[in-house]
Amino acid sequence: MGLDPREQAKKETGLLEIKKQAGLNNRIATVLYDLDDILLDLTPDVHQGFLEASISKLAPEAATKIATSGQLRKLSANYAKAISGVDRSYYMPAIANQVDTRVEV
Numbered sequence: 001m002g003l004d005p006r007e008q009a010k011k012e013t014g015l016l017e018i019k020k021q022a023g024l025n026n027r028i029a030t031v032l033y034d035l036d037d038i039l040l041d042l043t044p045d046v047h048q049g050f051l052e053a054s055i056s057k058l059a060p061e062a063a064t065k066i067a068t069s070g071q072l073r074k075l076s077a078n079y080a081k082a083i084s085g086v087d088r089s090y091y092m093p094a095i096a097n098q099v100d101t102r103v104e105v
Helices: 005-010 014-024 026-034 044-058 060-076 079-084 093-099
Strands: none
Touching (some): 014 026, 044 060
């Protein structure tokens, strides 16, 4: 890719080429990751798309973990509400201790 990424991005197929190269070359992916979108003259959405594409191609296991963490983050937003809906009087230490000893037939 001999051009400055800002110059490459201005070409008709420039963004596609940057995205392609970022998925093939760790150094290009690292530069895109380290620089702010404003320094690359890219919109935040385009910059995020480049990062996601690079990670999924260069480190697919990491991409899976990132996706899982996003799903868990969404679920954790409901935790406080769910816990606040449980009345403290429902918890009885004697019954909680029996849970470990329960046998199903």
